[in-house]
Amino acid sequence: MSLRxxxxxxxxxxxxxGLADPIFxxxxxxxxxxxxxxxxxxxxxxxxxxxxxxxLATSTAMLCLSLMDLETPVWLDRQTAAGDVPQWLRxxxxxxxxxxxxxxxxxxxxxxxxxxxxxxxxxxxxxxPDRSATxxxxxxxxxxxxxxxxTGPGIRDSASVRIxxxxxxxxxxxxxxxxxxxxxxxxxxxxxxxxxxxxRTIKVEA
Amino acid sequence: xxxxxxxEQSGHNEGYNFAYLDEQTKRxxxxxxxxxxxxxxxxxxxxxxxxxxxxxxxxxxxxxxxxVIGPKDRLKVIDQGADDTTNAVSIRRFFQMVADVATTEKxxxxxxIQTRHRIPETPLNEGQIIVYQVPTPDPLSKxxxxxxxxxxxxxxxxxxxxxxxxxxxxxxxGHIAKTYDYPVLVNGRHLMSPSPIPKFDxxxxxDNPAIQLYGAGREKRIYAIPPYTTVKSLDFDDHPxxxxxxxxxxxxxxxxxxxxxxxxxxxxxxxxxxxxxxxxCNDRQAQLLCDEHSEVQT
Amino acid sequence: MSxxxxxxxxxxxxxxxxxxxxxxxxxxxxxxxxxxxISEQFGLAVDRVMxxxxxxxxxxxALALKQAQGDALEAIFLLRAFRTTLPxxxxxxxxxxxxxxxxxxxxxxxxxxxGGQVLGPTYDYVHRLLDFSLAAEVSVxxxxxxxxxxxxxxxxxxxxxxxxxxxxxxxxxEGGGEVFDLTREPMTFPAGRxxxxxxxxxxxxxxxxxxxxxxxxxxxxxxxxxxxxxxGEVLVEIEPEELGFPIAIAEITVTECQTINQFRGSAEKxxxxxxxxxxxxxxxxxxxxxxxxIDRALRAPELGEDVRHPAQNEQFVLPHTDNVEANGxxxxxxxxxxxxxxxELQLLRRLREEHEAAKDAGATQ
Numbered sequence: 054m055s056l057r058x059x060x061x062x063x064x065x066x067x068x069x070x071g072l073a074d075p076i077f078x079x080x081x082x083x084x085x086x087x088x089x090x091x092x093x094x095x096x097x098x099x100x101x102x103x104x105x106x107x108x109l110a111t112s113t114a115m116l117c118l119s120l121m122d123l124e125t126p127v128w129l130d131r132q133t134a135a136g137d138v139p140q141w142l143r144x145x146x147x148x149x150x151x152x153x154x155x156x157x158x159x160x161x162x163x164x165x166x167x168x169x170x171x172x173x174x175x176x177x178x179x180x181x182p183d184r185s186a187t188x189x190x191x192x193x194x195x196x197x198x199x200x201x202x203x204t205g206p207g208i209r210d211s212a213s214v215r216i217x218x219x220x221x222x223x224x225x226x227x228x229x230x231x232x233x234x235x236x237x238x239x240x241x242x243x244x245x246x247x248x249x250x251x252x253r254t255i256k257v258e259a
Numbered sequence: 260x261x262x263x264x265x266x267e268q269s270g271h272n273e274g275y276n277f278a279y280l281d282e283q284t285k286r287x288x289x290x291x292x293x294x295x296x297x298x299x300x301x302x303x304x305x306x307x308x309x310x311x312x313x314x315x316x317x318x319x320x321x322x323x324x325x326x327v328i329g330p331k332d333r334l335k336v337i338d339q340g341a342d343d344t345t346n347a348v349s350i351r352r353f354f355q356m357v358a359d360v361a362t363t364e365k366x367x368x369x370x371x372i373q374t375r376h377r378i379p380e381t382p383l384n385e386g387q388i389i390v391y392q393v394p395t396p397d398p399l400s401k402x403x404x405x406x407x408x409x410x411x412x413x414x415x416x417x418x419x420x421x422x423x424x425x426x427x428x429x430x431x432x433g434h435i436a437k438t439y440d441y442p443v444l445v446n447g448r449h450l451m452s453p454s455p456i457p458k459f460d461x462x463x464x465x466d467n468p469a470i471q472l473y474g475a476g477r478e479k480r481i482y483a484i485p486p487y488t489t490v491k492s493l494d495f496d497d498h499p500x501x502x503x504x505x506x507x508x509x510x511x512x513x514x515x516x517x518x519x520x521x522x523x524x525x526x527x528x529x530x531x532x533x534x535x536x537x538x539x540c541n542d543r544q545a546q547l548l549c550d551e552h553s554e555v556q557t
Numbered sequence: 558m559s560x561x562x563x564x565x566x567x568x569x570x571x572x573x574x575x576x577x578x579x580x581x582x583x584x585x586x587x588x589x590x591x592x593x594x595i596s597e598q599f600g601l602a603v604d605r606v607m608x609x610x611x612x613x614x615x616x617x618x619a620l621a622l623k624q625a626q627g628d629a630l631e632a633i634f635l636l637r638a639f640r641t642t643l644p645x646x647x648x649x650x651x652x653x654x655x656x657x658x659x660x661x662x663x664x665x666x667x668x669x670x671x672g673g674q675v676l677g678p679t680y681d682y683v684h685r686l687l688d689f690s691l692a693a694e695v696s697v698x699x700x701x702x703x704x705x706x707x708x709x710x711x712x713x714x715x716x717x718x719x720x721x722x723x724x725x726x727x728x729x730x731e732g733g734g735e736v737f738d739l740t741r742e743p744m745t746f747p748a749g750r751x752x753x754x755x756x757x758x759x760x761x762x763x764x765x766x767x768x769x770x771x772x773x774x775x776x777x778x779x780x781x782x783x784x785x786x787x788x789g790e791v792l793v794e795i796e797p798e799e800l801g802f803p804i805a806i807a808e809i810t811v812t813e814c815q816t817i818n819q820f821r822g823s824a825e826k827x828x829x830x831x832x833x834x835x836x837x838x839x840x841x842x843x844x845x846x847x848x849x850x851i852d853r854a855l856r857a858p859e860l861g862e863d864v865r866h867p868a869q870n871e872q873f874v875l876p877h878t879d880n881v882e883a884n885g886x887x888x889x890x891x892x893x894x895x896x897x898x899x900x901e902l903q904l905l906r907r908l909r910e911e912h913e914a915a916k917d918a919g920a921t922q
Contacts, residue, residue: 076277080329083289087327088386090296091470091485120293122286158290179414183294183303206299206446207485209468235448239297252297252485254446275642283644287741304743309637314885316892339896346892348566376896394886405872407746432908438900457900477882479743503903520899535896 067137069106071145072118078103082119085112089241089250094203094212096195098247106137108163112243113191120187121159123147128157128186132164154186163191165218171226174238182235185253192218195244205255214249216242224259231256278325279357284308288326288481292472295483300445301413302396307479317350319474320373320392323481324354327388327472328371333361335369340377340518340535347375364538376439378460380517380539383469385486391454393475396482398442398452418450422493429498438503444491445484453490459503459518464490509534512543581626595619604810604839605629609880610636611740611759613809613838630761634881641740648736650794650803654787654813654836655715661788664716666817672713677788678840716785717815717832726817726830748871753855754848758836760878762844768868769847772854777866781816781833781850788812788840812837814845818853823861831860 072078078101089097105114121127127148129138134150138161142148151157154173162168168190177185192198198217201224204210230237230253237253251257276282284306291305310318328334334354338347342364350373354360363369366381375392383389395401399409402420412418421442428436441458445451453461454473464471464484471484484490494500508515510531517539519532534540582589596603596619603618610621610633617636625631661677664670676682720726739755748756757765773780790810794803814835822828833853835845850868857869867873877883 075282077329079282079286083285084327084329086293087289087296087388087470090293092385120286120290122283124287125290180410181304182298182301183291185294187293206488207296209466209487235298235301237297239294254297254299254485279642281642281644284641304745306741306743308641308740309634309881310641311638313634313888314882315887315889316885318885339893343566344893345566345570349570352567352570375892376894394889405746406876407872433911436904436908438904439897455894455897457896459900477885503900518896518899520895521902535899 068144069104069137069141072103072115073101078115079119082115085248086116086120086241086250089248090239090252091207091250093205093207093250093252093255094214096247096249100246106141108132108136108191109138109161110191110243111246112248113161113163113189116189116241116243116248117142117148117159117161118145121146121148123149125149125158126151126156128152128154128160130160130162130164130167130169132167133161157186158184160186160188161191162188165190165192165220168220168223170222171230171238176230176233176236176238179236182237185236186238188238188240189243190219190240191243192216193244194218195242195247195249199259201257201259203251203255203257205252207252208255216249224257227251227257275357277358278328278354279310280308280322280325284322285326288322291481292323292326292483295472295481296470296485298449299484299488300443300449300451300482302451302475302480302482304479305481307476310476312349312353314477315394316346317373317375317392318476319478319481320375320390320476321350321353321474322476323390323472323474324371324373325358327390328354328358328360330360332370333363333368335363335366335372335538336374337372337377337379337536337538338375339520340379341537343537364541366538376455376457377518377535378456378463380514380534380536381542382463383467385468387469389469389471391456391471391473393452393454393473393480394477395440396452396473396475396478396480398440398450413449416448416450418444421450422495425493426495429495434498434501435494441500442493444493446488447491450493451482451484451490457503457518458492458500461490461492461500462502466490505532507532509540509543512540512547514540514543581624590623592616592619592623595622599627601840602627602629604837604841605762605844606632606636608838608841608844609633609759609761610640612636612640613807630880630884634884637881645738645741647795647797649806650796652791652793652809652811654791654811655718656712657787657789657791657811657813658711659709659713659787659789662713662785663783664785665783666785667716670716671719672710675709679842713787715787715815717817720784720817720830724829727820727832729832744875746872747858748875753871753875754834754836754852756875756878757848757851760848761880761883762841762847764878764880764883765847765851766843768854768874769850772850772866772868777854777857777868781818781853783846784815784817784832786812786814786842786845788842810839812839812841812845814842814849816846816849816853820860831856 081101082099085097085099099112099115101115103111103114105111125148127142128151139150154160154169155175160174174186174188177183194217196215198215201214203212203214234253239253240251242249287306291303295303307322310321312318312321336347336351338344351362366379371388371390373390397409398421399412402424403409425435439457440452440455441461443451443453443461453464466487468486470486473482492500505519509517509519511533514534517534517536520535521530521532523530596615602622603615606621606629607613607618621632621635624635659675661679662675717726737749737751739752744752790808792805793807793809794805796803816833817830818833820829820831831853833849835848837844851874854868855871855874857864864870
């Protein structure tokens with residue numbers, strides 16, 4: 054790594070701000086993410102405000118600002134990459150943007166219609182399954198989609214979850230992801246100011 | 260006094276970031292924690308930092324707590340089950356100093372419990388976080404100290420050697436002679452050290468509603484058990500896992516179900532047993548007093 | 558009921574800290590040490606805590622030593638805990654020890670070398686006789702050394718580079734790529750050279766010395782030659798992206814040691830000399846030589862040599878070099894372990910009962 058200065062990015066007048074309180078906002082958002090990942094399928098709200106750049110929802114943008122930095126290569130889908138988000142991410146997080154999905158630690162998807170197949174993302178190494186990608190998939194709704202039934206660690210008995218906007222093949226791809234355990238990607242679904250965690254351990258009946 | 264939100268002896272130290280760690284370090288640890296929850300029982304390597312307390316004294320747990328804690332939290336710190344052991348006091352003072360955080364001795368009032376060697380007797384609730392201090396995260400390291408080898412065993416779930424080690428005990432003693440840091444299989448896949456808790460506490464990890472996080476600072480590993488997760492203590496069909504039990508009860512509160520410490524009371528070897536969990540014991544003593552009191556009144 | 562559980566941990570800790578402060582100060586009639594005094598007169602102690610504490614700052618090193626009552630390991634720990642809170646701005650360009658302003662430079666492999674042998678400040682030829690004149694606390698005469706008649710060559714080629722011209726010694730390869738940062742990432746095995754050297758540079762001097770010693774007594778490796786030791790000042794440069802050229806940010810003192818070892822060759826490689834490398838902040842020759850020996854010993858797998866001895870085994874050496882880690886775990890045994898001890902006590906009683914019962918059963922049969 055070489056000395057990095059934020060001055061090299063010209064701050065356009067339209068560049069949206071980062072976290073209002075970088076320490077406590079990030080802590081609060083992380084706790085929401087921790088809860089979402091610990092109790093998969095539950096909708097967890099973030100009670101912090103942010104003026105997010107288009108097309109990011111508040112929760113998507115908050116997750117980016119709280120978890121990404123110069124150590125996490127990020128992949129953006131075409132819709133996300135088209136606007137101010139790349140510049141915003143580089144400026145506030147210093148995160149390197151990568152062209153190929155397989156090189157990313159985080160992937161941000163706002164256009165679920167164009168979601169790449171899950172096996173295009175990095176699933177980790179058999180000796181280091183923690184190195185896999187985390188997908189942040191922004192969806193229209195976390196409560197009004199078709200019902201799916203989730204089971205696995207973090208869920209007592211089962212959870213009924215209604216994520217909307219996912220491509221038809223999503224859950225069969227997810228089965229394949231689960232088959233490779235402990236390898237596998239992990240997902241956060243985001244919408245508005247809320248998120249739902251879907252770690253690789255979860256089995257889903259759609 | 261069991262709770263206080265501000266310690267006049269310490270006070271927030273302005274020279275350091277909130278909770279000591281810088282934000283970049285917290286992000287790195289937070290990412291590791293999320294991955295740890297996604298792969299229950301798998302040890303995630305992380306860039307552990309030097310802390311102002313020595314390695315081996317809880318630096319892993321401290322780094323995890325420091326990355327998780329916020330102004331709304333209430334922290335409980337125990338060592339050997341007790342809130343007032345010196346290392347617990349020392350760690351609690353550290354967080355009062357660097358995070359100005361509210362503390363408590365009550366399990367049910369705490370949002371975060373950092374512990375060394377025990378799980379509280381009082382069952383935990385959903386949303387609570389328990390952070391274990393871990394000296395030796397890999398149960399296989401006693402069998403093969405080479406990380407390159409144990410990493411392969413974890414990768415392919417080749418845990419026969421661990422099973423064999425336990426079986427050697429059975430062959431020699433007729434039962435498994437492991438009393439603490441008793442290995443568990445998490446979510447049916449990863450072999451995990453529960454940290455040096457007595458095996459008495461092992462069943463509490465299974466299907467616990469709380470979030471269980473483990474930090475090993477010196478060995479630079481973080482791992483986790485999500486709520487409602489299968490945690491099975493290794494055993495054999497003909498030699499099922501069994502816990503410690505005592506013939507007597509706690510000399511202070513009379514509990515017959517808690518983990519007891521032996522206290523030597525005189526030079527001639529006289530001894531009594533008392534609860535190792537001080538909060539649990541104090542609660543029961545208060546309850547007993549209360550009951551006696553109400554009996555007198557009626 | 559006479560038993561009352563022990564309480565008062567907090568008060569005990571605070572009082573203990575006061576006692577430490579009292580002991581640190583010692584007799585208040587004796588004048589207090591200043592950081593300058595420590596930095597100037599305990600320079601080698603400061604050098605050691607800087608290199609193992611991984612922070613180049615003489616005054617901080619002096620402060621740590623003062624606070625730790627001169628205990629090197631405690632001072633190193635203080636520096637480490639401080640440095641971990643500092644932001645990382647970037648990575649410097651590699652320092653060029655060939656361009657060092659040399660104060661000492663010797664080679665054990667050639668009688669004379671371009672630039673000459675420069676003895677400089679060393680205890681090597683000082684007879685270790687207690688100097689009672691120092692006890693008088695008054696300087697006797699001038700301690701100033703005589704200036705050489707000729708100035709030293711401003712650049713002195715490294716001895717090993719001279720051997721390289723003949724192809725007798727293995728070539729030094731540029732590592733390339735991003736440099737591993739031991740302070741931010743956990744080690745992985747097999748460790749790259751960057752991981753190994755960073756680890757050894759921060760390693761406990763005593764541990765490295767003992768290990769290096771073992772390699773010369775049949776536990777690995779051949780007899781090494783000290784190709785060169787040099788001590789002096791080098792520039793530290795960074796190259797900010799927006800500038801595109803390097804700027805000097807500091808001048809630091811370093812000790813560098815390069816050892817030359819025999820290598821009998823393999824199917825692919827002809828016999829040639831191989832290298833071991835040691836580098837420390839400040840003046841720490843013992844550490845630099847030990848580091849070079851261990852660096853070379855740990856290259857066994859890379860050179861196709863059998864790994865037979867502790868010093869050649871990276872999974873033995875590298876995880877155990879750090880005295881902050883080692884001291885932490887060893888001293889943690891002082892912490893209460895009575896929950897686990899209780900468990901062991903119970904087990905032992907049970908095993909003894911079972912043993913007795915088995916004996917009795919045997920006797921009655």
